[in-house]
Amino acid sequence: MIDQPWTDRSLNSVWHPCTQMKAHEESPLVAIKNGRGVFLYDYEGKSYLDAISSWWTNLFGHSNPYINQAIINQLSEIEHVMLAGMTHRPVVELSERLSALTSHHLGRAFYGSDGASAVEIALKMSFHYWRNLGFTSKSKFVCLQNSYHGETLGALGVTDIPLFSDTYSPLIQQAILCKSPVPLNNSVSLEEASQLAIEDLKATFEAHHQQIACFILEPMIQCAAGIQIYSASYLKAARALCTEYEVLMIADEIAVGFGRTGKFFACEHAGIWPDLMTLSKGLTGGYLPLSVVLSAEKIYQAFYHDDIRLGFLHSHSYTGNPLACTAALATLDLFESTNALALVNDLASELLTAFAWVKADSRLTNFRQLGSILAFDVANNYLPLHFSKIFASIAKDHGLLIRPIGNTVYVMPPYIISKTEIEFLSQTIKDCLNKLLEEIS
Numbered sequence: 001m002i003d004q005p006w007t008d009r010s011l012n013s014v015w016h017p018c019t020q021m022k023a024h025e026e027s028p029l030v031a032i033k034n035g036r037g038v039f040l041y042d043y044e045g046k047s048y049l050d051a052i053s054s055w056w057t058n059l060f061g062h063s064n065p066y067i068n069q070a071i072i073n074q075l076s077e078i079e080h081v082m083l084a085g086m087t088h089r090p091v092v093e094l095s096e097r098l099s100a101l102t103s104h105h106l107g108r109a110f111y112g113s114d115g116a117s118a119v120e121i122a123l124k125m126s127f128h129y130w131r132n133l134g135f136t137s138k139s140k141f142v143c144l145q146n147s148y149h150g151e152t153l154g155a156l157g158v159t160d161i162p163l164f165s166d167t168y169s170p171l172i173q174q175a176i177l178c179k180s181p182v183p184l185n186n187s188v189s190l191e192e193a194s195q196l197a198i199e200d201l202k203a204t205f206e207a208h209h210q211q212i213a214c215f216i217l218e219p220m221i222q223c224a225a226g227i228q229i230y231s232a233s234y235l236k237a238a239r240a241l242c243t244e245y246e247v248l249m250i251a252d253e254i255a256v257g258f259g260r261t262g263k264f265f266a267c268e269h270a271g272i273w274p275d276l277m278t279l280s281k282g283l284t285g286g287y288l289p290l291s292v293v294l295s296a297e298k299i300y301q302a303f304y305h306d307d308i309r310l311g312f313l314h315s316h317s318y319t320g321n322p323l324a325c326t327a328a329l330a331t332l333d334l335f336e337s338t339n340a341l342a343l344v345n346d347l348a349s350e351l352l353t354a355f356a357w358v359k360a361d362s363r364l365t366n367f368r369q370l371g372s373i374l375a376f377d378v379a380n381n382y383l384p385l386h387f388s389k390i391f392a393s394i395a396k397d398h399g400l401l402i403r404p405i406g407n408t409v410y411v412m413p414p415y416i417i418s419k420t421e422i423e424f425l426s427q428t429i430k431d432c433l434n435k436l437l438e439e440i441s
Contacts, residue, residue, distance in 0.1 A: 006031035006043065027393055035062025038417045040401060051402045051411045051425055056223070056255050058286030060334050061416045067285050070330035074323055083111070083320040090325035097332055098279070098294060101264055105273040106294035110312070111320040115254035115280035116150025118291035119216070121314055122276045123154050125299060126214035126248045132302045132310050141175040142204060142215040142247070144197075146182070148224030149216060149252050158216050161224060176212070178204050181234035182222060186366075194231040202241055209245040214276075216250040219266035220370060223255045226408040227375035229368050235270035242275075248299075249274040254291070258282035259335070259344045260412065262371035275299060285331035286414075290324035343415050347372050350419055351411065354426035363437055375410035382437055383407050394432045400425065409433070 007029040015021065016029075030048070032040045038061055039047045040054075050058065060067065074090065081088060095109035110125075112118045123141060130138035143149070143158035150156070156165045157172045165172065181197035183190060205212065219235055222228040242249040251274035256266040260282070263269055267277070276299065280291035303312045318324075334340065351374045358364050363382040368375050378387060388404035395402045402411070411425060 023389070027389065030396065037061040037063075038414050038421055046399065048396065048399055048401045049413075049421060049425055049428075051400055051413055051429075053282075053412050053414050054286055054401075055281070056260075056412055057281045057284075058414045059258060059282045059331060059340075060285050060338075061414050062286075064285065064334070066334060067287055067327055067330040070326050070333075071287070071323055074326040078322050080318065080321050080323070082317070084315060088320075088322050088325075090322045090329060091320040094325045094328050094332075097329070098292065101332075102273060102277070102294060105296065106277055107297050108295045108300040110293045110295065110314075111316075112280075112291040112293070113289045113316050113318055114291050115252075115278065116152040116155045117316065118254065118278040118280055118293050119149045119155040119158070119250075119252060120152055121293045122216070122250045122278050123158070123214065124314055125276060125293065125295065125312060126250065128312060129248065129299050129302050130213050132305075137211055138213045140208065140211045140213060141173075142178055142201075142212055143175045144217050144222065145177050145180040146222055146225035146228065147180075147216070147218065148222070149218075176204060176208065178215075180222065180225075180228070181230040182225070182228040190229075190231045191233060194234040194237075197230075197234055198237045198241070201238060205241055205245040205247060209247060212245075212247045214248040214250050215242055216252055218252045219256060220261050220269055221256050221266070221373065224405065226377070226405045227368065227373060227410045229370050232270040235267065236272055239270070239272040239274070248276060250276045250278065252278050254278055254280045256373075258331075259341055259415070260371055260373055262341070262344055262348060264335075264341060283331070284324055284327035285334070287327040287331075288321070288324040289318075290321065290328060338415075340415055344372050347413075347415060347417065347422075350422050351426075354422045355429075357426070357430060364433075372415065373410065373412050375408055378407045378409065378433075378437070380407065384436065384439075387436075391432060391436055394436055395428065398428050398432055400428045400432070402429070 010029055011024060030042055033043045034041050038050055040050055041047050098109055099107045110121055112121055127139055141158050145160050147160050149158045151164055153171055156168055158175045159165050160177055179197040179200040181194045183193040239249060251267050253265055257279050275296045277294040284290050303310060348371050352369060355374060358367050358376045363379055364376050365379050366377045387407055391404055392402060
C-alpha cells in the first residue's frame with residue numbers, strides 16, 4: 001500500500017488522541033493526503049465522506065477556497081504576535097463581530113487554543129469574579145449529569161462521563177451534579193424531564209447558592225453523552241434561576257454553536273444569554289486551533305483595577321493568533337455570503353427525508369434531530385459487542401468517516417454537503433448497519 005509507511009511511522013511515533021493504541025493492531029490507521037468539500041482522500045486516492053465534520057469542527061468543507069485565500073493573505077502580514085501588550089486587526093475584528101452576534105450581551109472576548117482551555121478560562125473567571133467582589137465562599141461549580149466539557153483537570157471536574165474522569169478523580173475538584181433534562185426513558189416526555197431537572201436545580205441553588213460560583217451546561221444537546229437533545233424550556237428556566245440565586249451561567253457552545261442546531265448560538269432557542277460563553281470547533285471553520293470565552297461586561301469590570309492581583313492573568317502563548325483569527329473571520333464571512341443558517345435548515349430537512357428509513361427499522365430507536373445534527377440508537381437487544389468500533393471500521397471500508405458514541409449513530413456533516421452526498425451518507429449507513437446487524441441475528 002502506498003500509504004503504509006505513513007501509518008507505520010505514525011504508530012511508531014504518534015500517540016493518538018482518544019485512542020487505546022493497542023486497538024490499532026486490528027483497526028489500521030488511515031493516512032489522509034488531502035481533502036476537498038465533504039471528502040477526505042488517502043494516499044491511494046480512496047475517498048471518505050466526513051460525516052462528523054472531523055470531530056464537529058468543519059463547517060464549509062475541507063480546503064475551502066475562500067478560507068484558504070484569507071489565511072494566505074494574512075501570512076503576508078503577520079503570522080503571530082503575543083497578545084499581552086500588543087494587538088492586531090484580526091483579533092479586534094473577530095471580537096467585535098462575535099459580540100455583535102450576541103447583540104452585544106457578551107462584549108468581551110478572551111482567547112484560548114481549544115475547547116477545554118476555554119472551559120478552564122471560564123471556570124477560573126467565574127471563581128475569580130466572585131473573589132474580586134469579596135464572596136470568597138463561592139468556589140463550587142455545578143454541572144449536569146452526563147455532561148462533557150473537556151479533558152483537562154478543571155474541565156474534567158465538570159464532566160460526568162466516567163470513562164474520561166474516573167482515573168483522574170483523585171486530582172479533580174468534583175462539581176455538584178444536577179439532574180439532566182434529558183429523559184431517561186420513553187415513559188417521560190421532554191417537558192416532564194425538563195421540569196424534574198428544573199426542580200432539582202432550584203433545590204441545589206436554594207441549598208448551596210452561597211458556595212456556588214457557576215453553573216455550566218451544554219445548551220440544547222449533551223453531545224458526548226450520545227447526542228441527547230433536551231427542551232429549550234430548561235435553558236430558559238436555568239437562566240432565570242442563575243439570576244435569582246446569583247450564580248454565573250456558563251454556556252458551553254463549543255460543539256453546538258455556529259449554526260449546528262439551526263440557530264447561530266444554541267442559547268437562542270430559549271431566547272437567553274449566559275454570563276460566559278465558550279466557543280471553539282466551528283469557530284475557525286475547522287481550520288486552526290482557536291477558542292474564545294465571551295463574557296458579560298459586569299464580569300470584565302470586576303477585574304478592571306489598579307491591583308494586578310485582581311486582573312485575570314491567565315495566558316496562552318498563541319492567544320489570539322492572527323492566522324486562526326483570520327480563519328474565523330473568513331468563516332463568519334461565509335455565514336453571511338452563503339446565508340448559512342438557511343443552508344442549515346435546508347440541510348436539516350434533507351437529512352430528515354434521507355433518514356426516514358430509520359423510523360421504520362425495529363432494530364433502531366430514539367430517532368432525534370436538531371438542525372444539522374441527527375442521531376438514533378441501536379436497540380440493546382440487537383447491539384453487538386464493541387458495536388461502535390466495528391461499525392466505524394465497516395463504514396470506513398465503504399468510504400465513510402463516522403464514529404458512533406456507544407450505541408448511538410449520529411451525523412453532523414459540513415453545511416456544504418449536497419443532496420446526492422446526503423443520499424450516499426444515508427444509504428451507506430443503512431447498508432453498513434444491515435451488514436453488521438444481520439451477521440449477529
